[in-house]
Amino acid sequence: MIKRYHNILFLFVIIILGCEKDDICIEGSENTSRITIGFIDYNSKGPKSISLESIRGIGLDSVIEGIDGNDLKLPLIASSNKTEYILEYNKVLDTVTIHHQTIHKYLNRSCGYISNFIVKSDTEISKYHGWIKEVSIENDSIFNEEKTNILIHY
């Protein structure tokens, strides 16, 4: 007798399972932005295209390939308040230390958290040999990748 009711229970299980929708983070949802670094001429303060041989984050072995152009987008460490990069230009290495406030923002279950950053004013350079003359902050908040955040004078 109870077997007949199994059909109803089975139906109920199917309905319940069918109700649970898949959580997929939609393409185009907010994302963690990278820092945008611009390069300008130290003397004329005008934009100056650069050709970097290599870029490497301190603490990592893997090297980001070099770039050619006016600006550079690099990821910041979401679990730290400091990100350091070694930039190689004309076989000369220089380290840029970016101090940033890291703010995590919750979106939803499927996307989880993203990170926004605010560049602190004490962002500095450590000169090994010194091709970078100066680092200046243009826009301190990194909520998107539209604006240039810091400028490297060289």
Add this chain to the structure above:
Amino acid sequence: MIQFLMKKKQIFLFIISFIFSLNSIFSQTENTESDSLKKKDKLLNINKLRFGIDLSNPIISSSNDDNLSYEIVGDLQITDDLYLAGEYGSIDRYIEDENINFNSVGNYLKIGFDYNMFNNWVGMDNSIYVGLRYASSSFSNKVDSYTVRSGDAYFSNLVDNGYENITHNNLNGNWIEIVTGVKVETFKNIYLGISLRLNKLLSDTKPSNFDNLFIPGFNKVTDDNTWGSGFNYTLTYSIPFKKRK
């Protein structure tokens, strides 16, 4: 407007056909029980108090290496077919979600009634029931670690300390449950039961910069959706108030 009415009509037809199909299933069983004894029709028939535990929660918590979770269940027969029913539970569960790992700890209370649809033969006391519950849970969710969404995986995006890895305390959730289940008397006064629950969240206190991804008792909460589901597998003991024939 016409489309809307058409839609309504279709829904109406669907419900009607659904009820009829249910009816045909039940009428089949009734035929075989036509020779069973008719019960006395009394308004109140407080016959038995049943209480017990859910078997699934302790098993889930021990297999996940969590602290003990449990649920105590009980029901009181008030008329022939109607039972006052309730559950109290305590949950401590570590949840590894897609992006966020967190620990959910809390207590819940569910109160409502069950309606038995099963006509027993003499001497039998099984039930197939539908029911309704109002449930309330107070809980906390502690974010243990999470992966920050990023288009770039050059640095590790795992965050396991310091940032939003905090405990969100004093959270509440209220919901209603539509219950369906069976209880089978396996030994005298000992029942094994299984129930399935469809939950509809009414309200919950949202933590700041996080969401209630899991509510003890309600279970998983999905994005932009107030429906959830649950089940329990119970072992109950009945205290009979009257001697059964």
